[in-house]
Amino acid sequence: MIAAMLLLVWAVRMPFLRGREYDIDTSTWLSSVIAINHYPDKLWTLLNYTDARPLTVFPLLVGSLVGMPVDYSSAEIIGLLLWTGTVLLLYQVCKLFAGESISLALSWSLALFLATICHIFAAYNSEHNSIFMVTAGVALFFLYLYRRWASPAVAAATGTLLGSLIYAKFQNAPMGLLTGAFLLFAMAQRKDWRNVVALLAGCLFPTIFVNVFYGLRGKLDVFWNNYFWNYFYYSFTTQFSSMPIAERFSPARAIRFIFYATSSGIYVTTLVTLAIALPVLSFKRWISEFKINWIPFVFTFLFLLLSIYAVLQSGNNFEHYKLFLFVPLLLFNALFLSMSQPMVRKYAVGILLLGGILQTAVSLKYLDGEIAYDKRTDIDRKVAGHIVKHTRSSDPVVVWGWRDGLLVRAQRPMGYRDVHTFHFSMKSPLVPNWTRDFLEDMEENKPKIFVEAMIPEYSERGHLFLPHDKVPVVREYVRRHYRFVRELDGVRIFHRKETPTVSLLR
DSSP: OHOOOOOOOOHHGGOOOSSSOHHHHHHHHHHHHHHHHHHSHHHHHHHHHSOOHHHHHHHHHHHHHTTSSSSSSHHHHHHHEEEEEEEEHHHHHHHHHHHHHHHHHHHHHHHHHHHHHHHHHSSSSHHHHHHHHHHHHHHHHHHHHHHHEEEEEEEEHHHHHHHHHTTGGGGGHHHHHHHHHHHHHHHHHTTTTHHHHHHHHHHHHHHHHHHHHHHHTHHHHIIIIIIIOOOOOOOHSSSSSSSOOOHHTTTTHHHHHHOTTTTTTTHHHHHHHHHHHHHHHHHHHHHHHHHHOOOOHHHHHHHHHHHHEEEEEEEEOGGGGGGGGGGHHHHHHHHHHSOOOOHHHHHHHHHHHHHHHHHHHHHHHHHTTOOOOHHHHHHHHHHHHHHHHSTTTOOOOESSOOHHHHHHHHHHSSSSSSSSSGGGSOOOOTTHHHHHHHHHHHHHHOOEEEEOOOOOOTTTTTTOOOOOGSHHHHHHHHHEEEEEEEEETEEEEEEEEESSOSSSSS
16 A cells, blocks of 8 residues: 555656756755766765765765766656655554554655645755655664664664764754664663664764764864854854844744745644644543653654754755654654544544645645746856856866856866855855865866856845955955956856867867
8 A cells, every 4th residue: 555655656746857956955966966976086075075965965876876867857756766765664653653544644645745745845955865864763763662673783773874864964963863862762771782882883983984084184174164063153153044043943933934835834734733632632541651651752742843943943944944844743643643532533634634635736736837937047058058168078167156056057067065155255264164175176176167156136145145256365266277258147257277268079
């Protein structure tokens, strides 16, 4: 039954694959794959040319290695593969305490949502692999709790998975720490010290490995600046989002952001309504069970709170953050459905499926709608055309701005490790480190073309961030090593002085 359900999801989704950019982040990850395929030092490039999220890029890299083109349709297929794995894991976990029928109903509601998911959710992003990894970690925790495994090898693998979560997305850290802490507690309760040691060793291994890797190259500060401090300032200061920290978690903001959206509003409202009603309606039964076995209740409640935290914490209203909510809400509802009276369960499942159907009806309305004309697409075509005409496929290119899709359209490797350069506009103590990285990469890779794309109404937030000639060190480097060639609708193009300005493909 679960296999038929997932086949149906694929059958519905495949005709609506989107072969264009719907989220600029997808272009970021695809650009990283192009760079990894180009540069000889694969591991260094994977760790440094992926915006500190190598495990977000890794599934796309695997797709490229098995022959998939590095484009938006392939990325969406890989994202759907990861969601398929997530649904299967969710089904297995729910079965542990809710039985097959309830697990199928819950999994079906998520499958229904995924089958007609909106463009912005379907576009591959860091949530796709993150949610799969987090769900796998939670599944391993519950499988241990219900005595389905006891092997130190599995404990070490589980620890490695949990310790790797931050390398897919920094916002995963609280959920990974929670899962690891509860798993350690469950092991300690059983005096399962071999598995405690194996789990801790696995958790520490990814970060120890990466630190040793950077340390051997004398670049340890590069790791900590780009992997920790960069996301610390992004998350816990107003450098990127001007929204005050307290306001990010205000009830008004949470309700407005989480519930008000055609993309997921009905489905989220349905899940939240059940998450509030079921504990009330099954109060006596779950309180009785809680006294005997409190761990699942406390864990699922805290896991749900941390998913909400992950959505709200950065202060940016990016729709794809809301993808973190679905698995925790479904797990929470599965646990309390298992405690409910048959009549309550019957109506709750009916409400769940009704909410899923209504969300599907709304999603279908927008699924294959007309794509609004965007002048930036015409500019992309012109600029990418110039890049293709005047470079070889192996020639690195730098785009100064937040227009990552140019490198995907041109299929050229990035010459600087950050495909977007908006962080140079921030009042961050890391700017000197980023400047050093920029100069080192430019000298090592010698990009053939430098594109100044940080202009209003073209670059993402181009009206807020600085063009390169407003950053003195960068302006001086470009002045010395590049010469202005032409301007295309406001986008200025520079060629490296050592490279003749002729078509290399004719």
